[in-house]
Amino acid sequence: MKHAYLSGVLLAVISGMAQGAVSLSGTRLIFDGRYNEATIEVSNRSNAETLIQAWLDAPREDDQPGDTRAADLPFALTPHLVRMPAMGKQTLRLLYEGIGMSLERESMLHLYVLEIPRRSPAVQQLSIAIRQRINVFYRPAGLAGNPADAAQALIWQRAQSANATLSVRNPTPYHVSLQDLRINGIEVAEYRLLAPFSDASLTLPVLGTKRSVPEALSFKAMTDYGGQREHCAPFQGGQPFNVPLRTPDSHSLIGKC
Structure with missing residues (x-):
């Protein structure tokens, strides 16, 4: 050269x-x-x-x-x-x-x-x-579902135990990139990439010497183009739940969103 x-x-x-x-x-x-x-x-x-x-x-x-x-x-x-x-x-x-x-x-x-x-x-x-x-x-061509909806399809569940954890399952064939994952406004993870058909577990936040009582889960999901879409939903006790897109009514319906 x-x-x-x-x-x-x-x-x-x-x-x-x-x-x-x-x-x-x-x-x-x-x-x-x-x-x-x-x-x-x-x-x-x-x-x-x-x-x-x-x-x-x-x-x-x-x-x-x-x-x-x-x-x-x-x-x-x-x-x-x-x-x-x-x-x-x-x-x-x-x-x-x-x-x-x-x-x-x-x-x-x-x-x-x-x-x-x-x-x-x-x-x-x-x-x-x-x-x-x-x-x-x-x-690959022909995958089921819409990749734009993959974050809403994630299945979340809070463990009912002394060592409270939050589990998440990705039932879709797409990768889901999450950012700014929070529970009650407290950061749990800055970034999390969920592979297709995978499971993951997160530790719930602690306030002082007592564990917080989770009320709402929020995060940002990355799009194919590098943008972000906000999601938020209340916890359903110990039952599995999905987290939909955040809407203008989310705050009034869910205090922590």
Whole structure:
């Protein structure tokens, strides 16, 4: 290449701690199984040229990217390495081989985009390579139900025991991303991703030395386009219940909503 960039050995990779010049056109990507490809746009907002590297990987518990050469995924990503001019744009294409993914539920992958700045001529100046990651949801064609209604289909239930917990079951074939989960206005979880057909358990909040008496559950559910929809509902004792979309009448009907 004509310009010098930092070598991989010297990269200081930071996620969520620094703001780079490269941005993605979405915070998530839905791969519609009716088609054999999906795209996302990358923009270089700076006045300097930069290099980006992109790759797909399977989700990992340690939240660290693995060796993409060893990832056995039926997808191709192109281009995976490209030099972007100042204020330039680049479209990344995800291509599916057509076999290898579940046809009964959504599958989740991680898309990584690494921004590698040009080597600084200043001896004492630190250059930082910034890595971004978004979720890619492969959605096979023909799944039952509407993904926009998946959050309302979640089944919640409060355990009637000394160690009070709140269980939730996702009976849908879609991933449901929840944010700002609260009970009586008290935060229980900042973010929770519920996989298709999965179960999870949350500990109820504590007020002082006594456990609170839950009255209402509220949360925000992310849409396919990265937006948020608010949900709120009263608890039904120990009975299972669903949490519908918040309405203008929610506050008058449910004090905590």
